[in-house]
Amino acid sequence: MSQNLTMSPDLGTEDWDPDVITRMIFIGPGAHVSEQEVVSEFHMLGLPLTIKNTCYGSMISGKSEDVYKAIEEIRKLDPNHIFTKERGFAPGDPRRCRGHRFGPREGFHQMEKEYRILGFVSNALENPKEVEIEEKKPVDVDEFKKIMNECLENKE
Amino acid sequence: MVKIAIYPPNSLILADLLERKGHTPLVLQKQIRQKIKDPEIDSPPMNITEEDPIKGLKYAAIEVPSGVRGRMAIIGPLIDEAEAAIVVDGAPYGFGCIGCARTNELSIFLLRNKDIPVLELTYPTNQDETYAMVNEINEFVDSLEETDKEEE
Amino acid sequence: MVKIALVSCGTEYSGIQKEIEKAANKFGAEIVLPEIDLDYIDESYEKFGFSAQSSSLKLMIARAMAIVEGRSKPDAVFIATCFRCAEAALVRNEVRRFIQNNTRIPVVTYSFTERTKADELFIRMEALATTVTRRSILAREKQEGLTLGLDSGSTTTKAVLMENNKVIGTGWTSTKDIIESAKTAAAEAFEQTDYGWDDLDGIGTTGYGRFTMGQEFGAELIQEELSVNAKGAVYLADCQKGEATVLDIGGMDNKVITVNNGIPDNFTMGGICAGASGRFLDMTSRRLDVDITELGPLAVQGDWRKAMLNSYCIVFGIQDLVTTLAAGGSKADVAAAACHSVSEQVYEQQLQEIDIREPLIQVGGTSLISGLVEAVSETLGGIEVIVPEYSQHIGAVGAALLVSGMGHRQDNK
Numbered sequence: 177m178s179q180n181l182t183m184s185p186d187l188g189t190e191d192w193d194p195d196v197i198t199r200m201i202f203i204g205p206g207a208h209v210s211e212q213e214v215v216s217e218f219h220m221l222g223l224p225l226t227i228k229n230t231c232y233g234s235m236i237s238g239k240s241e242d243v244y245k246a247i248e249e250i251r252k253l254d255p256n257h258i259f260t261k262e263r264g265f266a267p268g269d270p271r272r273c274r275g276h277r278f279g280p281r282e283g284f285h286q287m288e289k290e291y292r293i294l295g296f297v298s299n300a301l302e303n304p305k306e307v308e309i310e311e312k313k314p315v316d317v318d319e320f321k322k323i324m325n326e327c328l329e330n331k332e
Numbered sequence: 333m334v335k336i337a338i339y340p341p342n343s344l345i346l347a348d349l350l351e352r353k354g355h356t357p358l359v360l361q362k363q364i365r366q367k368i369k370d371p372e373i374d375s376p377p378m379n380i381t382e383e384d385p386i387k388g389l390k391y392a393a394i395e396v397p398s399g400v401r402g403r404m405a406i407i408g409p410l411i412d413e414a415e416a417a418i419v420v421d422g423a424p425y426g427f428g429c430i431g432c433a434r435t436n437e438l439s440i441f442l443l444r445n446k447d448i449p450v451l452e453l454t455y456p457t458n459q460d461e462t463y464a465m466v467n468e469i470n471e472f473v474d475s476l477e478e479t480d481k482e483e484e
Numbered sequence: 485m486v487k488i489a490l491v492s493c494g495t496e497y498s499g500i501q502k503e504i505e506k507a508a509n510k511f512g513a514e515i516v517l518p519e520i521d522l523d524y525i526d527e528s529y530e531k532f533g534f535s536a537q538s539s540s541l542k543l544m545i546a547r548a549m550a551i552v553e554g555r556s557k558p559d560a561v562f563i564a565t566c567f568r569c570a571e572a573a574l575v576r577n578e579v580r581r582f583i584q585n586n587t588r589i590p591v592v593t594y595s596f597t598e599r600t601k602a603d604e605l606f607i608r609m610e611a612l613a614t615t616v617t618r619r620s621i622l623a624r625e626k627q628e629g630l631t632l633g634l635d636s637g638s639t640t641t642k643a644v645l646m647e648n649n650k651v652i653g654t655g656w657t658s659t660k661d662i663i664e665s666a667k668t669a670a671a672e673a674f675e676q677t678d679y680g681w682d683d684l685d686g687i688g689t690t691g692y693g694r695f696t697m698g699q700e701f702g703a704e705l706i707q708e709e710l711s712v713n714a715k716g717a718v719y720l721a722d723c724q725k726g727e728a729t730v731l732d733i734g735g736m737d738n739k740v741i742t743v744n745n746g747i748p749d750n751f752t753m754g755g756i757c758a759g760a761s762g763r764f765l766d767m768t769s770r771r772l773d774v775d776i777t778e779l780g781p782l783a784v785q786g787d788w789r790k791a792m793l794n795s796y797c798i799v800f801g802i803q804d805l806v807t808t809l810a811a812g813g814s815k816a817d818v819a820a821a822a823c824h825s826v827s828e829q830v831y832e833q834q835l836q837e838i839d840i841r842e843p844l845i846q847v848g849g850t851s852l853i854s855g856l857v858e859a860v861s862e863t864l865g866g867i868e869v870i871v872p873e874y875s876q877h878i879g880a881v882g883a884a885l886l887v888s889g890m891g892h893r894q895d896n897k
Contacts, residue, residue, distance in 0.1 A: 192371050194366065198365075200344075259345070260348060261348060262347070262359050262365070263361055264364030264368060265365075269368070285424075285427065286425060286430075288522050289522075290343065291344075296458070296459050296462035297462055304467065306463075309461055309464050375499060378496050378501075380497055380498075380501075381499040385499065386598065397568045397569040398494065398597045398598040399565075399566040399572075400497075402497030402498050402499060402598065406497075431493065431541075432497075432540055433536075433539075
């Protein structure tokens with residue numbers, strides 16, 4: 177297949193509808209639900225949505241009203257471990273889909289990195305508590321000098 | 333409900349934490365969606381055309397690189413709409429829209445200069461820092477609600 | 485299909501992604517993005533050692549690394565970043581060097597604006613695609629047999645006859661009808677030798693009229709001027725290895741080509757202002773009532789600081805020079821000021837867009853004006869400027885060199 181980065185997409189009417197939106201649903205570490213359960217729940221809602229399983233959770237697409245309703249319901253399954261965000265491109269849009277375009281997708285790596293602290297966020301939501309964070313300050317000049325001299329002495 | 337700009341403007345965690353509290357995070361993806369769903373434009377993949385860097389002149393002068401102005405044409409309207417902002421320093425950045433440091437510097441400056449409540453945070457690296465971040469965001473959002481009520 | 489890897493930042497946001505693809509497709513090439521994962525991006529960014537703030541530049545570095553390490557195997561690389569971005573310009577040049585030093589993959593770089601259209605990218609993509617498909621030809625370092633190079637430019641047509649690695653005849657005429665002008669220039673070149681059309685082993689054509697001439701004379705090589713001029717310049721200046729910059733201040737437009745091991749990798753062309761062209765010097769010499777060939781030596785004797793010149797403009801600038809003369813200024817100072825003015829404007833309009841590499845090889849008709857060559861060197865902070873013999877025939881020499889070995893006209897005789 178010839179790689180074409182800037183193909184003009186052949187999309188259906190629904191894909192062009194500005195009211196049709198896409199959301200990504202992430203299931204954080206330590207969740208009480210599985211990806212499969214989330215997907216089944218989406219189906220059970222009986223809303224006219226396109227539902228897709230993904231490596232991080234799932235992706236749903238449909239009229240904004242239905243999508244927001246579904247998100248509200250799905251969060252109830254495990255409020256502190258289910259996270260969600262908007263996606264610009266619809267699932268499988270050839271302009272963004274890796275299968276067509278190759279190369280990493282623009283937002284993907286950021287998502288990967290944010291995912292790494294999702295567990296911490298879940299904990300903070302689950303058991304809110306006050307914490308004291310010590311601010312890091314540059315080392316005192318005298319202290320610096322002392323350590324430096326110690327190091328130099330040790331070397332000799 | 334307050335429209336809150338977030339930086340990075342496509343952050344999962346920031347958008348999610350605000351939405352939970354019933355506020356509207358002003359996210360980049362909605363802007364992108366608007367663009368790519370316009371069947372009148374055929375400039376794949378993002379449907380950004382030479383018109384966008386020109387629209388970006390509203391935010392940056394002609395001597396500023398076209399890539400910055402093109403990005404500002406997408407991010408700028410979010411800043412214009414913002415009633416409050418949360419800026420996270422040291423957050424991981426994706427590529428694409430937010431892959432340009434100059435654009436990010438300008439966007440953050442515009443948010444800070446906008447005479448709206450701005451919360452500045454540092455991206456957490458451990459459990460305790462994450463607690464602190466979540467707490468600060470919640471407190472900030474609650475304070476917005478109070479001013480919102482007072483105004484009513 | 486020739487695969488060209490895109491290593492860039494800002495192309496999508498400047499709205500030119502599709503133009504790049506269009507330009508590549510025109511020359512039977514396709515644009516590809518080296519596929520890499522997050523860990524590899526972090527790893528290669530650290531290995532490379534350039535602390536870029538923009539994450540898209542980190543991605544750019546990682547894509548370059550993927551090419552150098554052979555994870556991605558494109559035939560050519562197109563490196564592009566936004567014009568006027570300092571951070572990106574630094575990364576662009578370092579990434580370019582990195583790929584050139586570690587692979588044999590041809591590279592072309594470009595700094596773009598939202599105004600960049602496919603047409604501007606064509607010549608770069610053509611140069612890239614031909615470098616890939618004609619690498620063996622571009623590798624030629626010695627001329628053999630008897631070959632004719634024809635360069636049909638927009639104002640002049642040049643012909644050069646070469647035999648056994650030496651120029652034996654040259655011809656020059658202003659371009660009117662493409663074919664007739666080529667015949668006139670060739671006849672002039674033949675006159676200096678005992679040879680005629682029937683003795684040739686091969687013909688190479690370049691320049692604006694290359695296709696028309698190529699068809700008429702059945703040329704063995706028809707090649708764009710970017711590769712040909714670069715090759716001709718490094719051949720004549722004996723700089724076939726390593727880096728160099730070729731500068732051609734023309735009668736109407738100017739070209740700057742950067743070269744790595746004889747192969748061009750960046751190029752700028754400008755022609756919007758007569759004040760930055762040979763035309764300015766032509767006008768000056770007429771005002772001074774000296775022949776254009778005398779202008780250079782005259783300028784070398786003068787001091788540009790002594791002549792008032794407030795404008796680069798061919799109208800206002802020349803007026804200033806006339807005023808200086810009327811006030812009793814010397815012709816030499818005025819000549820020097822004119823050369824200085826052209827060189828400064830070429831610098832401001834064009835040389836800033838490109839990373840100048842030493843030595844600078846100045847070619848084209850204006851390279852014979854010694855005062856201009858001196859001014860260029862001074863403008864660029866005393867850089868070494870080489871003006872090789874036959875510098876005014878550079879395209880024709882390049883064509884004659886590159887076609888040797890390709891033509892076998894005498895074999896059947």
